[in-house]
Amino acid sequence: MTSPAPAEPDSAPVLALEGVSKSFGAVRALQDVSLRLYPGQAHALAGENGAGKSTLIKTLSGVHRPDAGSVLLDGIPVVFHGPGHARDAGVAVIYQEPTLFPDLSVAENIFMGRQPRRSLGRVDHAAVRRATAELFGRLGVDLDPGQPARGLSIADQQLVEIAKALSFDARVLIMDEPTAALTGSEVARLFRIVRTLLESGAAVLFISHRLSEIFELCQQVTTLRDGRLVASEPVAGLTEDDLVRRMVGRELDELYPKQDTETGGVALSVRRLTREGAFTDVSFEVRAGEIVGLAGLVGAGRTEVARAIFGVDRWDAGEVQIAGRPLRPGSPSRAMAAGLALVPEDRRAQGLVLGLSIERNIGLTGLKATSKAGLANRAAERDRALDWAVKLQVKYSRLHDAVATLSGGNQQKVVLAKWLATGPRVLIVDEPTRGIDVGTKAEVHRLLSTLAAEGVAVLMISSDLPEILGMADRVLVMHEGRLTAEIPRAAATEEAVMSAATGRERSVAG
Amino acid sequence: MTMTIGSAPPDLAQPARRRSLIDLVLRVRELAIAAVLILMLGATQLDNGSFLSVQGIKDLLLNAAILVLVATGEAVVVITRNVDLSVGSVLGISAFAAGDFLQGGGNPLLAVLIAVAVGLAFGLLNGLLVSMGQVPALVVTLGTLYIIRGVDSIWVGSREITANALPHSFSAFGYEGASFIPYLVLPAAAVLIAVAYYLRSYRSGRELYALGSSPEAARLAGVPVRKRLLVAYLACGGLAGLAGALYLARFGNVDSGTGTGYELTVVSAVVVGGVAFTGGSGSVYGAALGAVLLTSINSVLPAIGVSSVWELAIDGFLLLAAIAVDRLVALRVARVLRKRAAAARSVGHA
Secondary structure, eight states: OOOOOOOOTTSOOSEEEEEEEEEETTEEEEEEEEEEEOTTOEEEEEOOTTSSHHHHHHHHTTSSOOSEEEEEETTEEEOOOSHHHHHHTTEEEEOSSOOOOTTSBHHHHHHTTOOOBOGGGBBOHHHHHHHHHHHHHHHTOOOOTTSBSTTOOHHHHHHHHHHHHHHTTOSEEEEESTTTTOOHHHHHHHHHHHHHHHHTTOEEEEEOSOHHHHHHHOSEEEEEETTEEEEEEESTTOOHHHHHHHHOOSOOTTTOOOOOOOOOSEEEEEEEEEETTTEEEEEEEEETTOEEEEEEOTTSSHHHHHHHHHTSSOOSEEEEEETTEEOOTTOHHHHHHTTEEEEOSOIIIIIOOTTSBHHHHHHGGGHHHHOBTTBOOHHHHHHHHHHHHHHTTOOOSOTTSBGGGSOHHHHHHHHHHHHHTTOOSEEEEESTTTTOOHHHHHHHHHHHHHHHHTTOEEEEEOSOHHHHHHHOSEEEEEETTEEEEEEEGGGOOHHHHHHHHTTSOOOSOO | OOOOTTOOOOOOOOOHHHHHHHHHHHHTHHHHHHHHHHHHHHHHHHHOTTTTSHHHHHHHHHHHHHHHHHHHHHHHHHHTTOOOTTHHHHHHHHHHHHHHHHHTTOOHHHHHHHHHHHHHHHHHHHHHHHHHSSSOHHHHHHHHHHHHHHHHHHHHTTOOBOGGGSOHHHHHHHHOEETTEETTHHHHHHHHHHHHHHHHHBHHHHHHHHHHHOHHHHHHTTOOHHHHHHHHHHHHHHHHHHHHHHHHHHHOOBOTTTTTTHHHHHHHHHHHTTOOTTSSOOOHHHHHHHHHHHHHHHHHHHHTTOOGGGHHHHHHHHHHHHHHHHHHHHHHHHHHHHHHHHHHHHHHHO
């Protein structure tokens, strides 16, 4: 893998950030960050989750306005009033999940609001299709301009977004983890197109967790950590290890209070589980008292596996056993009865009824236990809620306040309380600390550790690598729907997990 | 992972035949409703030879005209992934406003304009509430449904407009016609064609679809969301107002309860006509066909000797059938997509 020829360094930057800071409440997302994007140059942005990458992109694309510092377009300070404004200035963003209109044709998606017109201001549908076909021709893409966007693969949707960027002559192309959901050949096609754009003088900002891609495509790399600029340097001469060191580099011990535990018998056993189009042939075991981390890139199929085990989705083949007894697929209530609990990824949408009170949210999973003759017993529900709220140190003013009034961290504790109240044998947590502050994060970790010590089998899905390394007894890694590695705690390093997550090596047979 | 740059495999063969089948099912939606309608009318004609006489056809069209008008407006709103439940109340109050004006000796054309203006005013209110507040349109327009009905009741009291208080020329417009085409159908058809053309051929019309298909993507694409929503509700209100004037002409009788519950019929017509409640798809022609289908059942049942008490149940059945078709198509599409993704993946691994 060789880097393409470096861009001429003497040209002026098209788009730049100078000393930009941005805070959200008490959280300082970006502090004094500078970045320069040159025409014809692919610039990588590296950093862990929460390092400030998305805030930086949103500042460049006009979604956020910096608190301090400035955005420079052709060397002149500008203030973008929203994404439309930045787009008109030639800044195009391709998000990880493309934002298309599923019901409309590919051609309409590209030209929405900017369709060529004929007399009386009428949209010239034929011209829209022609222009789209012409764009696809330039990109070497074989898509039918008339087909609806619904049903396109993520890769094809991204190509539509790129065609859209081309259609208004974008000079800056920002790509936020565009390859996360792509297969190898799709990545190759994407890179080929991006190189063509670079040759024609576009500036590209590229974000990827797959370090090898940064080395393959980019000439310059800027690394962020905790909202601060760590380094901005040419890619040539760096190694992947250098980059990882710049990205990580913090004390992990306090945040991850992992106790050593005695492991018991197999609590959860998953054998050759397959759901067509989501994951294939996934087998693993979690023992009582063990925390098993499930790592992988977004879209690798981790959440899908958890949902299938818990019975939210069906599976096409394979078997799941709880404490040696087979679990019938497709029923969350049977899964709960068998001693399984799932703390979902999106707590606001899937984990909580935001408008309901704290006590009733916690009580939801215990209605069977606390109700008599089909009638809910409010006093029993309240006692139970109080019990758990105290155990988990939820900070609230009254138990009958709506959950929506709590902070993200405390909401997450309520979700945990709700599931812990069922006395689970196996607890699956999906991104347990996403978007919550460091203090609460440590509390959640302590709680998981205590649970494991009490003999609960914990399966922890997380995109936060330090969290996985700090908390898990064993790390399972998924890549594109398959399990690619099983790494014991002692051997689990950031590099090892990342290699497996990006499919560079496989340390698990079949 | 090894990559051979510059010689990526040819694009994965699209399962073109399967895709075009799905496209056909989706696109053919209006045709399917038309087919059901024709089958129903044809079967009734076979059973009862006098059903499709000149007067019979004229009656069918007369019955449908007003619903077609309101359903057209409602469809515009539903396409944006919203709903307007206040159309029945708006129809009632604008019908009375026009009638009150005519009773006082007003000009019929001016009366129609008054009805439209009343409708536009309430459309503006709905549009502002929905586009400004972060409240679901279902709740907002349920609120205005009651408010407008309340204002109507206070204003009208126990008064009522009767046909003999209206100018003859105005009432005659409500039932006369040329051969089997009643005059009442003409404004409805004109509005239908104009709205369909607007939705298809103007940027702002296409943006209504974009908005309903994905509000977030629409915002990112720079669609002026509030402005478009306002226009949709204005259109819906204005057409409900116009329908109020036509209602007055056709039935002559208007009181404070006129149009109560009509919104449910309107929404049924729109949904039966294939305008998805999830926004972004369907057409006003579909909604109009849905309206004709629902009102025709009214005439079909007595013609084949079935008691009209069955009408509501049959309407409900059609509604469920329409939604079931949507769901089946969606499931089918999802299944095909999953298979295709899996196929793409296995090729990617090979």
